[in-house]
Structure formats: C-alpha cells, structure tokens
Amino acid sequence: MKIRYIYIIILLLAGVLFIRQSGIKELPMAIGEPLEIIIIKNTDQHDDNFYQLLRNFLSVEIGPSPQPERVLNIIELDQTSFKGIFKRHQNLLFVTKSDTFSIKHTDNIFAKNQNAVFLNSHSSKDLLSNKQKIVDLVFQIKEMEIKRQILKYKNQNNIELQRIINNKHNLSILLPKKFFLALDSQKTTWFRNETPKIGQGILLSNLDHKDTSLSPYKICRVVDSIVKANILGPLENSYMTFESRAQKSIDTIMLGGFSAIKIQSLWRMENDFMGGVYQLYYIPGNQSVRDRIIYTYVYAPGENKKIPLMHLESIVQTADFF
Numbered sequence: 001m002k003i004r005y006i007y008i009i010i011l012l013l014a015g016v017l018f019i020r021q022s023g024i025k026e027l028p029m030a031i032g033e034p035l036e037i038i039i040i041k042n043t044d045q046h047d048d049n050f051y052q053l054l055r056n057f058l059s060v061e062i063g064p065s066p067q068p069e070r071v072l073n074i075i076e077l078d079q080t081s082f083k084g085i086f087k088r089h090q091n092l093l094f095v096t097k098s099d100t101f102s103i104k105h106t107d108n109i110f111a112k113n114q115n116a117v118f119l120n121s122h123s124s125k126d127l128l129s130n131k132q133k134i135v136d137l138v139f140q141i142k143e144m145e146i147k148r149q150i151l152k153y154k155n156q157n158n159i160e161l162q163r164i165i166n167n168k169h170n171l172s173i174l175l176p177k178k179f180f181l182a183l184d185s186q187k188t189t190w191f192r193n194e195t196p197k198i199g200q201g202i203l204l205s206n207l208d209h210k211d212t213s214l215s216p217y218k219i220c221r222v223v224d225s226i227v228k229a230n231i232l233g234p235l236e237n238s239y240m241t242f243e244s245r246a247q248k249s250i251d252t253i254m255l256g257g258f259s260a261i262k263i264q265s266l267w268r269m270e271n272d273f274m275g276g277v278y279q280l281y282y283i284p285g286n287q288s289v290r291d292r293i294i295y296t297y298v299y300a301p302g303e304n305k306k307i308p309l310m311h312l313e314s315i316v317q318t319a320d321f322f
Contacts, residue, residue: 030090030111034145034307036073037091040082045097050124051076054095057127057134062306063249063264065277069306071138090148091141092116101130103137115144142310149314150174164189169204170289171256174318188230198308199299202315203230207291214291216250216263219282223293227267238272240297256319258283267297277305281316294319 032038037058041051060071077086087110098120106116117137121127127134156176164181165171168189175191179202183190188205205226214222224242231240246266253262261282268275278297285291296312298305 027108027110027112028088030088030114031085032089032091033073034149034310035071035142036075036089037093037141038075038077038082038086038089039093039095041076041078041095042097043078046095046121046123050121050127051095053124053127054119054134057131058138060135060138062309063277064247064266065305066266066275069304071142071306087111088114090114091144094118096120098122101126101133103133105140113148115141117141145310146314146317149311150318153314153318161191165204169206169292170322171204171292172318172320172322174315175202176315183230185230188226190230197300197303200308200312201231201295201297201299202312203227203293203295205230205293205295207293214282216248216261219261219280219293220248220263220265223280223282223295226293227295228270233269233272233274235272237270239270240267241270242266242278243268243275253281255281255283255316256321258321260284274299274301276300277309279309279312279316283321289321292321 039051039054055074055076058072058074062069062071090111090113092109092114094116096118099122100120101122102118102120104118104120106118108114109116119134119137121130153174153176156174156178158175158177158179161175161179161181162172164184165173165175168187176193179191179193179200181189182192182201187208188203190204191202193200203226205223207222220242227240227242229239233239243266248263248265251262253260262279263282264277264279266275267278276297276299278295280296281294283292283294294316296309296316298308298312300308
C-alpha cells in the first residue's frame, strides 16, 4: 500500500509540474524597456508620503556620469489602472500593507520572463528601518536585467572575435556580432560597436607585471597609459584619457571565479570635444597568468548612459578566465 501511495504522490507532483509548465508556455512574452519598473500602488493602504519615501530609496544613481542618472526608470500606477498591457511588463513591484516587512520575488505571473516583486510594509517608519533592503532591490533588478541580456548574447556570439580573445588573453567572453575589431596589437585588443547615437568599446590587455597589491590609484594610472596609447580619436593628435578630476566609484567583485577591482569614472578625448563613462576591471593573475584588465566605455552625447553601460556589463559578466 505504501508503494501505491508513493506512486500516486509522484503522479500528482508530475501533474502539477506539467500544468505549471504548460501555463508558462501559454503566457505572452514580457515587454518593457530594460531597467524600467512599474510600482502598483494601493493608495487605500499607504499615503503619498509613504510612496514618496519609497521612490527616494529606489532612486539610486548609476555612479559617476556626465549627468545625474538613475539605475531604474520608475512608473507608478494605482491598482485600478493596472490592467491590459501593463500586466505584461517585465518588472513589477506590488506594494501592500502588512504587519511585518518583507520583499519576495515571483516570476512569470502574467508573462514569460517577468519578474514580480511583492513589498510588504506597515508604514513609512517600516521603510526607514529597511532602507538598505530597498536599495539592494535596485541592484537585484539590475542583475536580472543583465541575466536577460546574457541570454540574448548567447545567440549572437562573434566566433571569429572569440577566437582572438581566447588565444591572446586566455579568456572566454561572449562578444555580440555587432562588435568589430578596431585594434589587434601584441598585448592589447580593442573592439568597438558604433551606431548613429551611441559608441561602445571594449579594450582587453595583458599587463607586463604581476602585482596583487596595486591600489585603485595605481590601477587607473596603469590603465590610463594603455588607453592613451591605443584608443586614438578621429582628429589628429587626439586620444582617449581619464578625466583625473572626476569622481570614482570603486568596488570589489567576482568575475569568472577571480576577485576583480571594478572602477567607474569619466573619460575624455584629448584635443577633441568628446567624453563619456568608463568602467575598468583589474583582474590579478595567478602563478602562470599575468594580471589582465578589461576596459569598457560608452560615448552617447545627449543620451542616457545606463542601458549601453548595462550591455557592456553583461558582456563582461560572461568572462571566464583560463
């Protein structure tokens, strides 16, 4: 009899799983711009001051940039207006009143590839006590966007450029086909993507030394010298260099199994009127591999920088060192 019940339970679980998977297949695809989130408000439970405080906590800046810019674009809707095409948006934030504070994620409620967040909070005081969790939510949503982008890149990988990267830098990375080879020297490789409004670049370089104690200041100085020598501008005697007076954000992240230093700041073109945002990654080597750097930049005059920056971050996140 016990075996019979076990079989029944297995069949029931299989049926539930089948129904859930079938339901997901029937859902439409999620829509919406990357790094955009809809807050579904319940104004009967929380007042305007509560939502103003929530917006403030979610309004995290992208870091050093020519103009202030936030990670998320925030759209607000009352529950009565949340219908139709809004339900298919890829990032949703439902706010409800509860005695205890919590943030929970659920996917594929109204659409495939959809991320729904449920924020339960009792009052503004509750939000203040959990500010860091709300700030962390911004970066969790960004990480989800990066994962979505990486899935797209898996079908767009430039095999020819991948071979160059593998052989020279002991590195595997998904580089989309829209990028082209701009420079191929002994230790440095530069790839570019150019559109009428936006320019993106990725520079990879093997360093001559191994030094696990380089400070962020020294890293910037080393990388700046590489950038100056290799990324030349459109005008005679013009070249890319770091804006020394600009603010820098410095983080330590894991990249391809290695601990890496990530620095974001501003670049400019010497002897020209160009500039933008850069992100550089310094990856210390090991006994057999020297230090390496990945340097990415965006040139987007008059345009928001966060989406092209996120695209570059997505590429870098696919890095695997060997």
